[in-house]
Amino acid sequence: MTVSKTAAVDAGKAARPGRKEPVEAAAEGTALQMGELSELLGYSLKRAQLKVFDDFLRCVAPLQLTPAQFSVLLLLDKNPGRNQTEIANTLGILRPNFVAMLDGLESRDLCARIRSTNDRRSHILVLTDKGRAVLTRAKKLVASKHEARLNELLGPANRAALLDMLATIAREF
Amino acid sequence: MTVSKTAAVDAGKAARPGRKEPVEAAAEGTALQMGELSELLGYSLKRAQLKVFDDFLRCVAPLQLTPAQFSVLLLLDKNPGRNQTEIANTLGILRPNFVAMLDGLESRDLCARIRSTNDRRSHILVLTDKGRAVLTRAKKLVASKHEARLNELLGPANRAALLDMLATIAREF
DNA sequence: TATTGTTATACTCTATAACTATA
DNA sequence: TATAGTTATAGAGTATAACAATA
Secondary structure (H helix, E strand, C coil): CCCCCCCCCCCCCCCCCCCCCCCCCCCCCCCCCCHHHHHCHHHHHHHHHHHHHHHHHHHCHHHCCCHHHHHHHHHHHHCCCCEHHHHHHHHCCCHHHHHHHHHHHHHCCCEEEEECCCCCCCEEEEECHHHHHHHHHHHHHHHHHHHHHHHHHHCHHHHHHHHHHHHHHHHHC | CCCCCCCCCCCCCCCCCCCCCCCCCCCCCCCCCCHHHHHCHHHHHHHHHHHHHHHHHHHCHHHCCCHHHHHHHHHHHHCCCCEHHHHHHHHCCCHHHHHHHHHHHHHCCCEEEEECCCCCCCEEEEECHHHHHHHHHHHHHHHHHHHHHHHHHHCHHHHHHHHHHHHHHHHHC
């Protein structure tokens, strides 16, 4: 469980001035005490999220896709015939902010807006052939590089448990 | 484990125009298929992080502290005698961006910058009495409202396991 | 010369109001 | 009137370069 009782260091006072610290980790500049920060779930959650997104970007760099863009392509593939509002809402993206995002994907010919014949206010979103091809390649990179690395670090069982708990928080918290 | 097999919906056609939908959850607009998004760790990580930060803000609203500000106060309390660069680096905040953040805390009399006598370039950061008092109250709110809710949702053992895995990712990924 | 705190700046995300064209 | 897509805009958060004071 790695409880990390972090032997109390009691720095800061620097009471004895004559004490010549051995050139350990970093002369006098030792690592700081995280204190109850190590017990704050939100803190580790944020730091972990940044790392994971960073790795995602690195792994999928050849395709120039952000996590958000990847999620849009995935959703379009699984949900043909949906309009902008539906896709944006599902991903927690505000409609106004989704416009520029779609512009980016559409200008790269990864998806297209099609004016609906039923309701001519709305745009049906579809993946282009290129979009489907890029998505397929992206999925392979994500699985073989990104998720594989996480699996390696945590082990399959832990990774599944982690995913389950995160989904629970996202759904019910 | 909550596998969520989410019965296939197959919406999108909306063929019959005369169909007057009963005012159910949302007329014809059924929930979308998340597809492999539910297996993407980064996606749930992000959504969970947003929820947790939201709840943190809500719980600690009476004290008007963001998660980032709380982490600074915690760190100052546990690490007296440190300068801006050391605190910012530890929290992953860039030094230029830390300036405005400190300005905010200092203007509220929660902490103070003290010119170091050893190295007159650097500012030693200290909590004020008010800062210590606010931190104490914040810790109580976080523990009794925020973290307690997470504990309730996941159970203590799962919560500990989650924290451990997130810390592992933040540290080693 | 190098480092600390700082300013300026820019780019991304996110959030809200209001417009247009359709319904 | 209400809704879909859009524009404009404002605010966070984050990133880099460069400057003054100090070492």
